[in-house]
Amino acid sequence: MSSGKGAKGAEGVLYLVATPIGNLKDMTIRGIKVLREVDLIAAEDTREARKLLGKYKVKKPLLSFHEHNEKRRIPVLMGRLKAGEKVALISDAGTPGISDPGWRLVRRAHEEGIRVVPVPGPSAVIAALVASGLPTDSFHFLGFLPPRGGKRRRRLEEIRGLRGTVVLFEAPHRILRTLEDLLEVCGDREVAVMRELTKLHEEVIRGRLKEVKEEIERRGPRGEMTIVLAGKGFGGDEGGAED
Numbered sequence: 001m002s003s004g005k006g007a008k009g010a011e012g013v014l015y016l017v018a019t020p021i022g023n024l025k026d027m028t029i030r031g032i033k034v035l036r037e038v039d040l041i042a043a044e045d046t047r048e049a050r051k052l053l054g055k056y057k058v059k060k061p062l063l064s065f066h067e068h069n070e071k072r073r074i075p076v077l078m079g080r081l082k083a084g085e086k087v088a089l090i091s092d093a094g095t096p097g098i099s100d101p102g103w104r105l106v107r108r109a110h111e112e113g114i115r116v117v118p119v120p121g122p123s124a125v126i127a128a129l130v131a132s133g134l135p136t137d138s139f140h141f142l143g144f145l146p147p148r149g150g151k152r153r154r155r156l157e158e159i160r161g162l163r164g165t166v167v168l169f170e171a172p173h174r175i176l177r178t179l180e181d182l183l184e185v186c187g188d189r190e191v192a193v194m195r196e197l198t199k200l201h202e203e204v205i206r207g208r209l210k211e212v213k214e215e216i217e218r219r220g221p222r223g224e225m226t227i228v229l230a231g232k233g234f235g236g237d238e239g240g241a242e243d
Contacts, residue, residue, distance in 0.1 A: 010084030014077075014109045016102065017088045018095040018121030022198035024055055028121045032056045039085040042077055044092045044100055052090075065089065070101045074108055081114045088119075095123045099143040099169055124197055124226050125167050131204055132192035132228035138164035145170070145178060156185040159229070166229040172221040179213040182229060190230040196223040 015034050020026040035041060035058045042065035043049035049062055065073045081087055091100040109116050125141050140162050146152040159166050159182070170178050175193070182191070188208045193216065195203040201223065205212050209229075 011115065012081035012084050013086045013115045013117055014081055014106065015086065015088040015117050015119055016096050016106070017090050017119040018123065019052055019090050019093060020198065021093045021122045021124045021127065022196065022202075024052065026122045026198060027052070027056065028119070031119050031121055032058070034119050035060065035088055035090075037086065038088040040077075040080055041088045041090060042073070042105075043090050044096075048092045049090060065101060065105075067101050070104060074105050077105060078108060078112060078114075081109060082112065093122075093124070095121070098123065098125060098141075122198070124169070124194075124224075127197050128192070128194040128226035128228050129165065129167055131194065132165070133206060134165045134190060134192060134228055134230050135234065136165065138231075139167060140164050141167045143169055145181075147174070152181070153185075156181055160186045161232060163231045163233060165231050165234075166227075168227040168229070170225045170227055172223060172225060175221045175225045175227075176213060176217055178227065179209055179216070182227075183209040183213065186229070186232075190235060192228045194226040194228070197226060199223070 015038060017031045017034055018028070019031070035053065035056070038060060040063060041049065041060050042063050044066050046062045046064050053060070063073065063076070065077070077087055089096045089102055089105065091102070096102045097106065106116055129136055129139055142155065142159070145155055145168060168178070188210050190207070191209050191212050192204055192206045193212055195201070195205065205215055207215070
């Protein structure tokens with residue numbers, strides 16, 4: 001196992017730094033301090049990263065790290081970490097590794113004996129869950145549904161049987177179809193759809209699946225969406241269409 005120390009005895013550290021999901025004022029004081037002190041920042045989108053770093057006057061080298069280059073970037077970043085450098089991983093918004101690349105890098109760092117330090121902060125998952133009015137003591141985060149086919153159907157059927165609250169991400173152009181599919185497979189459960197969390201036009205649309213879908217259809221789907229769906233049996237619903 002590697003000690004994570006470079007030639008000069010410095011110890012490499014991988015920081016997982018949460019960044020704002022909309023409102024730039026949500027950046028934590030500790031997060032800013034870490035970004036100012038690391039040797040390198042690995043960012044999902046360097047253009048988005050520069051906007052954030054510019055606001056907080058952070059001037060550090062940037063390296064892109066996203067789903068299309070993750071495999072070839074991991075050896076590069078591990079080389080820097082094993083040389084004793086401190087590296088921060090950030091995503092476009094929220095906590096890195098949540099529906100974004102990152103967990104494989106974290107796993108590799110642990111395998112190589114590199115210290116991994118989470119720097120918590122904004123998370124769309126938690127923000128949506130606590131604002132939903134649905135139970136928070138047990139929940140399942142499932143990210144984005146598969147776009148089509150058997151994988152999508154199997155995931156929907158999995159959701160139908162879950163007792164805990166379910167949190168999903170969805171793009172605006174797919175939100176109506178996803179709500180329709182949830183209604184068909186899971187029945188007319190309680191749901192909260194969060195739109196543009198922490199941004200100027202932040203909105204929570206609550207109700208039953210059918211009425212929330214109709215309301216979004218009436219207004220027009222706009223902005224990034226987070227769906228929080230009641231689990232099976234909540235409120236007396238058995239939560240599912242008949243087989």
